[in-house]
Amino acid sequence: MAGQLGTVVVGGGTGFIGTALCNSLRHRGYDVLAVSRKPGPYRITWSDFSNKGLPDSTTAVVSLAGQNVLDPVRRWTEGFKQNVWASRVNTTKYLAEAIQHSSTKPKVFVSASGVGVVLGRQGGMVQQLILPFYMGFGGPVGSGNQSMPWIHIQDIVGLFIHAIEKENVIGIVNGVAPQIITNREFATAFGKALRRPSFVPLPTFAVNLLFNEERGKIMTEGQKVTPKKALETGYSFKYPNITSAAKEFSKLIYADEQYI
Structure with a gap:
C-alpha cells in the first residue's frame, strides 16, 4: 500500500544526498523507491526498473544519479569522462522514458544539475x-x-x-x-x-x-x-x-x- 502522500522514485537514492533525501521523504509520509546499481531494501536496480517502470502510486521522480567528478582516486581519463557523462545523462533519460510510458503520470520530475x-x-x-x-x-x-x-x-x-x-x-x-x-x-x-x-x-x-x-x-x-x-x-x-x-x-x- 502506498504511503499517504504517494511514492517518490529517486534515481541514485543511495548516495550522500540521495540517502538524506530518502530519509526525509519517508519521515514526511512518502513511500520512497531508490533506483540503484545494487539491490537492497526499498531499492530497485536500474535493469529491473527499465523492465517494471514506475509504480502506479508515483507522485514525483527525482534524478540524483551521477559519478563524482572530483573523486580523487579516479584519474581524469577519456573513459572516466565518459562514465561521468553516461552516469548523468543516461540515468536521467531512463527516468524520463519511464515517466513517458507510465499510464499514471507523476506530478513532478526533478533533476539535479549545478x-x-x-x-x-x-x-x-x-x-x-x-x-x-x-x-x-x-x-x-x-x-x-x-x-x-x-x-x-x-x-x-x-x-x-x-x-x-x-x-x-x-x-x-x-x-x-x-x-x-x-x-x-x-x-x-x-x-x-x-x-x-x-x-x-x-x-x-x-x-x-x-x-x-x-x-x-x-x-x-x-x-x-x-x-x-x-x-x-x-x-x-x-x-x-x-x-x-x-x-x-x-x-x-x-x-x-x-x-x-
Missing part, C-alpha cells in the same frame, strides 16, 4: 576535509579568492522537497546558499569550527596534479551563483550563512570520536 558544494558530516567535501583541518593542515585552495557556491545538506534536501511539494517551482533552481563566499572565507569558517588554523594553502599546481587541470578548475576558479528562484518561491534556508553551517558541523564532529 548544485554547489554540499556540506554535511556523512559525506561530500566536509568528510574529506575533516582530517587535514583537524591535523592543522587546512587552508584555502589556490589563491582562495575564487567564489565557492555551497549549501548545507539539510537545505539541498529541503530544496528538493520544496520543488516536489510547491506548484510554483518551475524551471531551474540553483542549489546554493544565499551567502556568496570565497574559498578562503570557507576555509576560515571551517577552521574556526574545528578550533584549528586554516592558513596552509593547497597550491593550484597541486590541485591540477591531483585532479587534472580540466576538472581542477572547478576548485581553483569557482563561480558566483545565487538561489534567486528558491527565495522567490518561498524557500527558507536553515543555514543561510557559512558561520551557522560550520557551527553545526563542529557540534556533530566533536560529538563523534571517530572523526577526532
